[in-house]
Amino acid sequence: MKLSVCILAAGKGKRMYSALPKVLHRLAGKPLVGHVLDAAAAVTPTAPIVVYGHGGELLPAAFEGREIAWVEQREQLGTGHAVAQALPRIPADTLVVILYGDVPLLSVATLERLIAAAEPSGFSLLTVVLADPTGYGRIVRDAAGEVQRIVEHKDASPAERAIAEINTGIMAVRGDYLHRWLPTLGNDNAQGEYYLTDCVALAVADGIRVAPVAAANEAEVTGVNNRVQLAELERAHQQAQARALMEAGVTLADPARIDVRGRLECGRDCVIDINTVFVGQVKLGNNVVIGPNCVVTDSEIGDGVELLPNSIIDSARVGAGSRIGPFARLRPETELGTDVHIGNFVEVKKSRIEDGSKANHLAYIGDTEIGRNVNVGAGTITCNYDGANKHKTIIEDDVFIGSDTQLVAPVRVGRGSTIGAGTTVTDDVEPDRLVISRVRQKTISGWQRPRKPPKKS
Ligand code: UD1
Ligand code: CA
Numbered sequence: 041m042k043l044s045v046c047i048l049a050a051g052k053g054k055r056m057y058s059a060l061p062k063v064l065h066r067l068a069g070k071p072l073v074g075h076v077l078d079a080a081a082a083v084t085p086t087a088p089i090v091v092y093g094h095g096g097e098l099l100p101a102a103f104e105g106r107e108i109a110w111v112e113q114r115e116q117l118g119t120g121h122a123v124a125q126a127l128p129r130i131p132a133d134t135l136v137v138i139l140y141g142d143v144p145l146l147s148v149a150t151l152e153r154l155i156a157a158a159e160p161s162g163f164s165l166l167t168v169v170l171a172d173p174t175g176y177g178r179i180v181r182d183a184a185g186e187v188q189r190i191v192e193h194k195d196a197s198p199a200e201r202a203i204a205e206i207n208t209g210i211m212a213v214r215g216d217y218l219h220r221w222l223p224t225l226g227n228d229n230a231q232g233e234y235y236l237t238d239c240v241a242l243a244v245a246d247g248i249r250v251a252p253v254a255a256a257n258e259a260e261v262t263g264v265n266n267r268v269q270l271a272e273l274e275r276a277h278q279q280a281q282a283r284a285l286m287e288a289g290v291t292l293a294d295p296a297r298i299d300v301r302g303r304l305e306c307g308r309d310c311v312i313d314i315n316t317v318f319v320g321q322v323k324l325g326n327n328v329v330i331g332p333n334c335v336v337t338d339s340e341i342g343d344g345v346e347l348l349p350n351s352i353i354d355s356a357r358v359g360a361g362s363r364i365g366p367f368a369r370l371r372p373e374t375e376l377g378t379d380v381h382i383g384n385f386v387e388v389k390k391s392r393i394e395d396g397s398k399a400n401h402l403a404y405i406g407d408t409e410i411g412r413n414v415n416v417g418a419g420t421i422t423c424n425y426d427g428a429n430k431h432k433t434i435i436e437d438d439v440f441i442g443s444d445t446q447l448v449a450p451v452r453v454g455r456g457s458t459i460g461a462g463t464t465v466t467d468d469v470e471p472d473r474l475v476i477s478r479v480r481q482k483t484i485s486g487w488q489r490p491r492k493p494p495k496k497s
Pocket of ligand 2: 265
């Protein structure tokens with residue numbers, strides 16, 4: 041049967057105390073509902089339906105350009121009412137997977153089990169057993185263990201409240217069933233809401249078996265209602281990722297002190313020290329060593345690279361054997377060849393630096409092309425910006441740039457040239473020249489430094 045996905049995301053999220061709709065709060069750098077959309081995309085190419093309400097157009101605006109069927113639920117009258125708003129978008133001949141926008145960690149494997157379990161009868165339900173089921177809908181089974189109905193906590197008798205198996209809210213139901221049952225739901229219950237969960241009893245009355253599926257763990261079906269739960273889920277997610285990295289052969293100095301906000305791919309024998317954050321798509325080669333307190337975003341790091349502490353790498357490519365930091369900053373569109381050294385307090389932006397070149401201390405390299413085996417002295421600045429436009433600096437192979445040099449772009453320094461310390465390079469330099477622009481030293485003898493008068497006591 042064809043699949044469609046309906047994500048419920050209209051809840052107020054009152055306990056977040058936020059101007060932002062709850063499902064736009066981020067886990068591992070991605071909006072909660074973004075995780076759910078990704079899980080949905082993993083099981084079907086069909087554009088998902090998202091029922092939204094609170095926060096108005098903020099939600100559709102956050103996913104502009106993504107193929108989503110947005111359905112507004114103006115008043116939050118319950119989960120049954122929410123799905124009913126989506127009915128015009130739900131074809132009868134599909135299996136509808138109902139997900140919650142505030143349950144971000146549901147695994148694709150569990151989703152696939154839920155879908156498979158719905159095949160025979162057209163209805164499956166994801167449940168979990170909780171040590172403290174307070175607040176949740178309870179799964180009422182008959183003597184044979186068949187699911188009979190769901191009773192919400194507020195409507196449950198003391199005996200029903202003792203049931204530890206709860207409704208996660210996630211289910212798969214045939215579209216034609218939803219078309220049949222949803223218009224018949226009432227709201228005569230403790231909360232005056234239209235309960236989607238009433239569909240279970242309606243199915244049983246129609247002779248349709250509801251297949252229960254057990255969640256793989258509690259975290260994957262836990263919803264976020266406040267910022268404490270958000271932080272708890274974030275940690276659960278980070279721990280799981282750290283564990284997977286270690287199981288795949290990565291050494292972590294402390295699995296509790298690495299954050300992966302995106303996807304981190306590692307080669308063999310990488311070693312990652314504490315407090316390192318990986319954002320977006322990051323790829324490490326073999327034998328990469330990452331020191332403490334680094335932030336690496338959308339970058340590719342080659343074999344044997346060493347990132348020394350406190351280095352920030354954003355949208356850069358670092359060639360094999362290079363050594364970066366401590367306290368280095370590589371900004372977008374930086375490309376380093378092999379065995380490049382970028383040292384402390386060096387910032388590189390939109391530049392290509394070829395094999396074996398070095399900028400070891402205190403420099404700014406922007407909009408620059410540097411050839412092979414170039415030495416950039418301490419305090420060198422490429423003056424790439426004239427207040428309106430950016431200009432290019434080109435430094436050819438085997439150039440030696442003395443300390444405290446300014447290169448006023450656009451400018452080219454020819455192969456093999458040497459720039460004396462303190463030079464301001466304003467004109468292109470032919471290959472194999474020496475350029476010095478500093479003022480000659482004056483030495484004055486017998487000069488007296490001003491003195492403070494002696495202190496009176
Ligand atoms: C619901 C289930 C309960 C289950 C629990 C799991 C019902 C009646 N109850 O509880 O059995 O144990 O989830 O967390 O379904 N939403 C809307 N529109 C609404 C109401 C809710 O979009 O009018 C969305 C919320 O944004 C949320 C989800 O539906 O993502 C669940 O709503 P919530 O209020 O958290 O759950 P309960 O109804 O308390
Ligand atoms: Ca809830």
